Amino acid sequence: MTLVLDGVGVRQRGEIWLDDITLELPAGMTVLIGPLAAGKTTLMRVAAGLLPPTSGRVLVDGKDVTPVSVRKRSVAFVYQQFINYPSLTVYENIASPLRMDRSFPKKEIDRRVREVAGLMGIGELLGRRPAELSGGQQQRTAIARALARPVDVLLLDEPLANLDYKLREQLRADLKDMFAGSPGVVLYSTADPAEALTFAAPTVVLGEGRVQHAGDVADMYDRPPTLAVAATLSDPPLNLLPGVVRDGRIECLGASFPAPGAQDSGRPVVLGVRPHQVTIERTGPGGLEFPAEIRLAEVTGSTTFLHLLLPDRRHLVAQLPGTQLFTPGEPAVAYVDPAHVFVFDEAGGSLLAASAAEVDLHG
């Protein structure tokens, strides 16, 4: 099974919601990641047949299904806001698409409902109504309903976004197992880089209605081809600092680090540093050192997010292990190891180097 979006565009009231999307999705899972308003829901609605594209075509297994209504397609859609029939039991909710299909005998419906409910860990709850379930159980029911009837195209639009952390982790693992080797196309959207990295499936990065990049998510994380991809895959957000290449060094806000291949003097660059690569303990010689002022320390238990104010009033966030206490207003020194600095082209945002040693700018 394949799902192809061929030059798909959506324009509404003069706004571009999707711009010339061309993608070929094979059987199995593909992750669609993008920030808010990137166009994930719009792309999924087009793929499902819920929204006609204003240009381009949608093909399933080579067949143009663009004009085919959603009712006549073999698709299932799971929304961020779990939707169940409130008056039906969990059993009847899961059975409903199978009953509507009319091709499943009663015994087969019963078998499928119990199987998929078991997989989703709600086998004991089949007699309850949605109001008698927790949020996580309600979303499991909605997902089970989408999985009960085999479909060519399964679309899951940020299905775990409204669930608490523990449930999200558990369901992620369950879904990953469930979609491995799926004969249909499974497209799963998320705004959460940790989710995309956990699934480790082929990944499409969407931004501003366009495909920013597609490929292996771990590769994209290690070597983000552009600033937009790096930002989408960084949570907490990537620290961005202005840099200038000069005589084998990169200068940044009064500090500098050696980058032997940086000979294109005066060229402006943007440095990207993930918060977990910023420390306040000196890691070794040759790094960037910034005298800073402590603004805020957010403690989450396993991690402390330290917000620092640099001399040019720019903010730098350090993600430190464990619970660490700091006093706002006190001075501190932030250190960045040049081995963990992304160097981006200031003009186009493309990656020039994934560490200081890789910089190759002669001119």
Ligand SMILES: Nc1ncnc2c1ncn2[C@@H]1O[C@H](COP(=O)(O)OP(=O)(O)OP(=O)(O)O)[C@@H](O)[C@H]1O
């Ligand atoms: N029904 C709508 N009415 C108005 N604008 C819309 C509608 N649907 C989508 N858009 C616009 O299209 C663009 C893409 O929105 P879309 O909901 O597809 O993004 P998304 O990536 O799913 O975002 P989110 O993660 O916030 O749900 C946005 O600019 C949005 O404002």
